[in-house]
Amino acid sequence: MSIEARLTELGITLPQPAAPVAAYVPAVEAGGLLHLSGQIAFTDGALMTGRLGEDRDLDYGVRAARACGLNLIAQMKAALGSLDRVERIVKLGAFISSAPSFTDQPKVANGASELMVEIFGDAGKHARSAVGVPVLPLGSVVEIDAIVLVRPA
Structure with missing residues (x-):
């Protein structure tokens, strides 16, 4: 089953990939790896903001991380043309604004x-880091970056 078919089966619609907000590109493919810049927690056009343990709770943070994941997948599709080129999610780096x-x-x-x-x-099983930080860009509650192993085009 293609990844696109899997998304349809799960009822998941990917968001539009976000444009960079500073001097960087969303993705760089090099040496068979796709390096994805950090994606913040935009969902339905709104940014999920706050600080966990202060003005937001764990469930809010989990939803924000899922939103970051969807944004990462949207960037994968934009960079690769097809999600079927994804061979493996290698690593996620999660940054969580927290008290x-x-x-x-x-x-x-x-x-x-x-x-x-x-x-x-x-192929979605990956290595990961999860780090608490005092503040993230634009006040986002979560930011996640990724490294993805890709098949040749």
């Missing part, structure tokens, strides 16, 4: 990690 007392960053990152497995199956 010093908040220690559930790995649970937040699961919002994106579980999405990758849901869509790509075993």
